[in-house]
Amino acid sequence: xxxxxxxxxxxxxxxxxxxxxxxxxxxxxxxxxxxxxxxxxxxxxxxxxxxxxxxxxxxxxxxxxxxxxxxxxxxxxxxxxxx
Amino acid sequence: xxxxxxxxxxxxxxxxxxxxxxxxxxxxxxxxxxxxxxxxxxxxxxxxxxxxxxxxxxxxxxxxxxxxxxxxxxxxxxxxxxxxxxxxxxxxxxxxxxxxxxxxxxxxxxxxxxxxxxxxxxxxxxxxxxxxxxxxxxxxxxxxxxx
Numbered sequence: 001x002x003x004x005x006x007x008x009x010x011x012x013x014x015x016x017x018x019x020x021x022x023x024x025x026x027x028x029x030x031x032x033x034x035x036x037x038x039x040x041x042x043x044x045x046x047x048x049x050x051x052x053x054x055x056x057x058x059x060x061x062x063x064x065x066x067x068x069x070x071x072x073x074x075x076x077x078x079x080x081x082x083x
Numbered sequence: 084x085x086x087x088x089x090x091x092x093x094x095x096x097x098x099x100x101x102x103x104x105x106x107x108x109x110x111x112x113x114x115x116x117x118x119x120x121x122x123x124x125x126x127x128x129x130x131x132x133x134x135x136x137x138x139x140x141x142x143x144x145x146x147x148x149x150x151x152x153x154x155x156x157x158x159x160x161x162x163x164x165x166x167x168x169x170x171x172x173x174x175x176x177x178x179x180x181x182x183x184x185x186x187x188x189x190x191x192x193x194x195x196x197x198x199x200x201x202x203x204x205x206x207x208x209x210x211x212x213x214x215x216x217x218x219x220x221x222x223x224x225x226x227x228x229x230x
Contacts, residue, residue: 041156043206051191051206052107054214058137058176058188068087068138071182072122075145078222 084133085117087126098130099195103160105204106191111135114202116195124175127193139172140187146221150209151192157205161196170195175218186215 004012011021017037024031034042085091093115101112113130116139123144129135142149151166163169171194173187189212195202 039155039159041154041206043208047190047206048106050214051188051204054176054188054191055105055107055137055174055204058174059135061177061179067177068119068122068124068126071138071177071185072119072124074182075123075218075222078219 085115085126085128086134086136087128088117091115091117093130096200099200099202101202101204103203105193108135125172127172127174138175138177139193140175140218142171142173142187142189142192145187145218146216149189149192151194151205152208153192153194153205154208157194157203160203160205161194161201162199163194163196168196168198170197173216176215183219185218187218187221188214189216190214 006012006022008022008025011019013019018040019035021033021035022030023033036042097115099114099116101114103109104111108129111129111132115128115130117126117128119125123140125139127137127139149171151169151171153166158164158166161169171192173189173192175185175187177185190207191204191214192207193202194205
């Protein structure tokens with residue numbers, strides 16, 4: 001891994017058109033600004049992990065064929081109670 | 084073979100390709116969407132794996148509105164130029180024995196371009212959505228119209 005030291009308002013370039021700027025440093029938190037072309041996707045790393053964990057949780061429930069029917073009834077009741 | 088209904092006959096046209104798979108299951112590239120009659124829920128069944136199926140719901144069926152904010156990469160993955168071309172779903176997690184606590188994953192919505200038969204799990208760029216939105220709570224928070 002390449003390690004670079006940067007100060008406030010300094011930046012690094014990744015390739016020709018991705019720039020990462022240090023916008024703010026407060027205690028243990030660093031605020032970064034990212035300038036990149038629209039087609040480049042930027043997300044916090046935890047988000048990938050959270051979605052993956054949720055996908056796994058979603059299929060862990062053992063299903064009976066009529067589970068969904070019960071849920072639909074339950075869903076409708078909740079909506080009606082709401083009125 | 085499906086998890087919920089046993090053997091189901093599926094036309095080739097009903098198969099949706101997920102070139103990127105979905106997070107944690109990226110080896111699964113084909114899903115079939117099975118609607119439940121009279122129900123807001125549907126199944127996203129893995130085409131080649133009978134045991135692998137997700138329960139989905141359309142976010143607009145339990146929330147007042149859902150703002151789909153996703154990256155160009157996600158749009159490209161389903162060859163869509165406009166969000167109006169997309170069907171949007173959320174994966175539902177149902178805790179065993181306590182369906183009241185079911186949650187919808189609005190952070191990682193499933194988007195499908197029916198015309199191209201392409202789907203992907205997008206990542207919401209809006210900070211307000213998480214992987215666990217209580218469906219029942221959202222219903223009581225929002226004045227959701229019936230039908």
